[in-house]
Amino acid sequence: MSPIMGKESVENHFDEIASNYDYWKEKNSYYYDTIKTFVSRIIPPESSVLEVGCGTGEILDIVQPVRGVGIDISAKMVELAKQKFPQHTFIHSPIEDLQIDEKFDFIILVDVADHVYDIMDVFEVLYRFCKPTTRIILTTINPWWDPILMFMEKIGAKMPEGPHNFVEKGNLAKILELMDFSVSYSGYMLLFPKKIPFLSFLVNALGTRTWGLKKLSSMQYMLIQPSVKNETDLGMGCSVVIPCHNEQDNIEDAVRRIPKMGRETEIIVVNDGSTDHTAQKVKELQGEIKNLKLIDYSPNRGKGYAVKKGFEDASQEILMILDADISTLPEELPRFFHPLNKGMCQFVNGTRMVYPMENQSMRILNLFGNKIFGFIMSFITQQNLTDTLCGTKALYKSDFKRIQWGLDKWGDFDLLFSAAKRGSRIMEVPVHYMSRKSGESKMKSFRHGLHLLRACFLGFKELVFFRSRGV
Numbered sequence: 001m002s003p004i005m006g007k008e009s010v011e012n013h014f015d016e017i018a019s020n021y022d023y024w025k026e027k028n029s030y031y032y033d034t035i036k037t038f039v040s041r042i043i044p045p046e047s048s049v050l051e052v053g054c055g056t057g058e059i060l061d062i063v064q065p066v067r068g069v070g071i072d073i074s075a076k077m078v079e080l081a082k083q084k085f086p087q088h089t090f091i092h093s094p095i096e097d098l099q100i101d102e103k104f105d106f107i108i109l110v111d112v113a114d115h116v117y118d119i120m121d122v123f124e125v126l127y128r129f130c131k132p133t134t135r136i137i138l139t140t141i142n143p144w145w146d147p148i149l150m151f152m153e154k155i156g157a158k159m160p161e162g163p164h165n166f167v168e169k170g171n172l173a174k175i176l177e178l179m180d181f182s183v184s185y186s187g188y189m190l191l192f193p194k195k196i197p198f199l200s201f202l203v204n205a206l207g208t209r210t211w212g213l214k215k216l217s218s219m220q221y222m223l224i225q226p227s228v229k230n231e232t233d234l235g236m237g238c239s240v241v242i243p244c245h246n247e248q249d250n251i252e253d254a255v256r257r258i259p260k261m262g263r264e265t266e267i268i269v270v271n272d273g274s275t276d277h278t279a280q281k282v283k284e285l286q287g288e289i290k291n292l293k294l295i296d297y298s299p300n301r302g303k304g305y306a307v308k309k310g311f312e313d314a315s316q317e318i319l320m321i322l323d324a325d326i327s328t329l330p331e332e333l334p335r336f337f338h339p340l341n342k343g344m345c346q347f348v349n350g351t352r353m354v355y356p357m358e359n360q361s362m363r364i365l366n367l368f369g370n371k372i373f374g375f376i377m378s379f380i381t382q383q384n385l386t387d388t389l390c391g392t393k394a395l396y397k398s399d400f401k402r403i404q405w406g407l408d409k410w411g412d413f414d415l416l417f418s419a420a421k422r423g424s425r426i427m428e429v430p431v432h433y434m435s436r437k438s439g440e441s442k443m444k445s446f447r448h449g450l451h452l453l454r455a456c457f458l459g460f461k462e463l464v465f466f467r468s469r470g471v
Helices: 007-027 029-042 058-062 075-084 119-129 143-154 169-178 199-209 251-256 278-286 303-313 334-341 364-381 397-402 412-421 445-464
Strands: 048-052 067-072 089-092 104-110 130-141 181-189 219-226 238-244 265-272 292-297 318-321 347-351 393-396 426-430
Touching: 007 029, 007 075, 029 058, 029 104, 029 130, 029 219, 048 058, 048 119, 058 067, 058 075, 058 104, 067 075, 075 089, 104 119, 119 130, 119 169, 130 143, 130 169, 130 181, 169 181, 169 219, 181 199, 238 251, 238 303, 251 265, 251 278, 265 278, 265 303, 278 292, 292 303, 303 397, 318 334, 318 397, 334 347, 334 393, 334 426, 347 412, 364 412, 364 445, 393 397, 393 412, 397 412, 412 426, 412 445
Parallel strands: 048 067, 048 104, 067 089, 104 130, 238 265, 238 318, 265 292, 347 426
Antiparallel strands: 130 219, 181 219, 318 393, 347 393
8 A cells, every 4th residue: 555645546546446346346236236235225216316435336226316526537438337327427526526506405425435545635525525414335345344355356266456545434424524414324234244054144133233243344435415594494394294083172272283394294084994083173273373284084094093194295305203192392493304305314213212201201111112213123124213103294296106014004214214214314302291181092102112112113114224226
């Protein structure tokens, strides 16, 4: 390795290996397919995407962008990419010298920070290509693996790495903070970067989620976004979905207490096969309250189905759920709206585990079960979740079509697992949890606890055995 890594030495290295680049990727397909799968599950099709260090263009192509731009410091890599994927734009340029005037939904940097002369210069330039909601996907080699990788190079088992940096995740996070970026989600992949049936799955699925072991993984990843200023306002509106079953004594209070949020606030009551006068109460309110909708059907299909139907009919950019029993206060809903309207995260989850609960609002057995599920879900999703079953949640409508429904009848785990799968930053907002004013809870501790355990297992399978488009 050169004592000082410059752009010319990096360019010469990648020009030299360009003709064999795809050969090396095929030889280590388990490693590269894992990266492609990881990136493609985060970026939805039809996004605008900039890839820095695009190589021969395979990662850019697999995410199916509506506008795809790849840049690379190697002219030979760019020529190969143009031949393979003429539908995208490929530019020969260091990122520091890129002369385009565009902003992108996503920016990809796969193993690029390892090969740039100055990381701070790179991220200073990247800010020009970011909207407030742009997300940057970054992977780097864990520097602890450098001796192993050097040995693999010498025996011809991996692609020559060339001149490179040694970037630890913690140090990189501090650099990003200086450059007005924030890390929304990070972790490790590939504790064992070769495919051996069962062993690779066991080590990579569990080891990368285990404290201590995960820091020995071969790859580090981060999801990054521009830091949000206090005055940021994306000008979004909000659709509040209220799923309800036999809530005639609560529904009017729930509707009336919802505050106005953003450009416009829409309220959608989904009457899930009620046998009382819930629907009639809503119809009476529609003459008085603007933007109040009613979805009415029979028979009862469960909360998850009702939430899905409400989301399908929503017209605003931010979707929110409020339980009709008003156990969480409607007045606290703006706390869920503002982080999304500022672009601070992609999902907001309510937690009842911060403030004291009103007497009898949650049974001891339910409280214990909730803490257990919080621990299980945090392990699976690799995000800190203290309360998985709080009924109040919020997300972007643009993410609605990417939700996989059916893991649990309540919909809470469907939403959380889908958010984790697409790499969303999940923020938790504490709520004051009150006793139900009328009626009884539909949650039965033992029976529904078994149902949720099954949902955890299915969600774990989905996150671990994820499949990418085209891999």
